[in-house]
Amino acid sequence: MTEIVTAAGADAMAAIRRDPAGTLLALDFDGTLAPIVDDPAAARANPGAIAALGRLGPVFARVAIVTGRPAEAALRLGRFAGVPGLEAMTILGQYGAERWDAPSGPTVAPPPPRAVGEVEHALPDLLEGLGLGDLRVEHKSRAIVLHTRGRRDPDADLATLDGPVRELAARHGLMVEPGKSVVEIRSSETDKGVALRGLQRETGARQVVFAGDDLGDLPAYDAVDRMRTEGIPGLLVASASHEQDALVARSDLVLPGPAAVAAWLGSLADDLAA
Numbered sequence: 001m002t003e004i005v006t007a008a009g010a011d012a013m014a015a016i017r018r019d020p021a022g023t024l025l026a027l028d029f030d031g032t033l034a035p036i037v038d039d040p041a042a043a044r045a046n047p048g049a050i051a052a053l054g055r056l057g058p059v060f061a062r063v064a065i066v067t068g069r070p071a072e073a074a075l076r077l078g079r080f081a082g083v084p085g086l087e088a089m090t091i092l093g094q095y096g097a098e099r100w101d102a103p104s105g106p107t108v109a110p111p112p113p114r115a116v117g118e119v120e121h122a123l124p125d126l127l128e129g130l131g132l133g134d135l136r137v138e139h140k141s142r143a144i145v146l147h148t149r150g151r152r153d154p155d156a157d158l159a160t161l162d163g164p165v166r167e168l169a170a171r172h173g174l175m176v177e178p179g180k181s182v183v184e185i186r187s188s189e190t191d192k193g194v195a196l197r198g199l200q201r202e203t204g205a206r207q208v209v210f211a212g213d214d215l216g217d218l219p220a221y222d223a224v225d226r227m228r229t230e231g232i233p234g235l236l237v238a239s240a241s242h243e244q245d246a247l248v249a250r251s252d253l254v255l256p257g258p259a260a261v262a263a264w265l266g267s268l269a270d271d272l273a274a
């Protein structure tokens with residue numbers, strides 16, 4: 001499905017066309033703007049998507065990235081800084097706990113929760129004990145991400161990790177965020193739904209577009225559903241893959257991965273931007 005197939009989505013698209021200046025466009029980073037790769041440090045936003053966002057920035061109320069990545073990482077990997085048209089862009093990182101705004105510069109983030117440091121300390125022994133001492137571990141200050149992509153049996157490793165990681169997180173008052181070949185231990189202070197809703201209120205957006213690809217995006221989907229009940233049209237776009245289909249049935253538009261998302265953003269820009 002590469003067309004909008006729901007009545008709610010068609011309503012939202014009509015509202016976007018009628019009132020682009022009242023539209024908030026928010027996108028997830030990994031798997032939506034950036035193709036999935038084995039090494040998280042090697043992820044890069046699709047260049048066509050960056051160019052399209054630059055064309056949409058001046059037309060919309062706000063273009064935003066809402067991501068599990070630290071805001072600085074999304075900024076660097078996305079190469080968004082200095083892109084013409086993205087002078088008002090916002091990045092909400094670590095599920096909304098961190099924020100970068102193009103006009104004001106440096107990332108704003110509260111101090112990292114102490115519990116994350118405690119878990120970092122306990123983790124090497126736990127992984128050794130599970131025979132997973134060589135796992136790729138991503139440290140994000142407010143979260144620790146265990147990566148199984150590229151390993152012999154990523155799903156088996158995730159299954160091995162599940163119970164012990166949940167126990168460890170619970171012991172330290174943290175939550176577990178599962179994803180594509182990852183399990184993340186993070187502070188539960190916020191989620192993408194809270195982040196998206198906050199941005200909609202702040203910008204006064206009259207309609208919202210959200211695009212995502214993984215389980216961490218579901219709270220943003222819930223937020224859009226709630227906004228719709230309040231009369232704020234919302235367009236939900238899935239960047240689909242064989243790895244995760246939880247978003248597909250709830251989406252108004254299903255696109256087969258980041259290249260298709262970039263192409264769709266380009267066609268939106270052709271439609272709405274000069």
Ligand SMILES: O=P(O)(O)OC[C@H]1O[C@H](O[C@H]2O[C@H](CO)[C@@H](O)[C@H](O)[C@H]2O)[C@H](O)[C@@H](O)[C@@H]1O
Pocket residue numbers: 028029030031035036037038039040041043066067068069138140145147149179180181182184214216
């Ligand atoms: O909210 P997102 O922007 O989607 O970030 C969520 C997590 O994505 C990253 O992991 C995913 O992308 C990696 C690079 O392509 C890939 O190797 C991994 O398998 C994917 O799950 C990231 O590394 C995490 O920190 C983010 O929480």
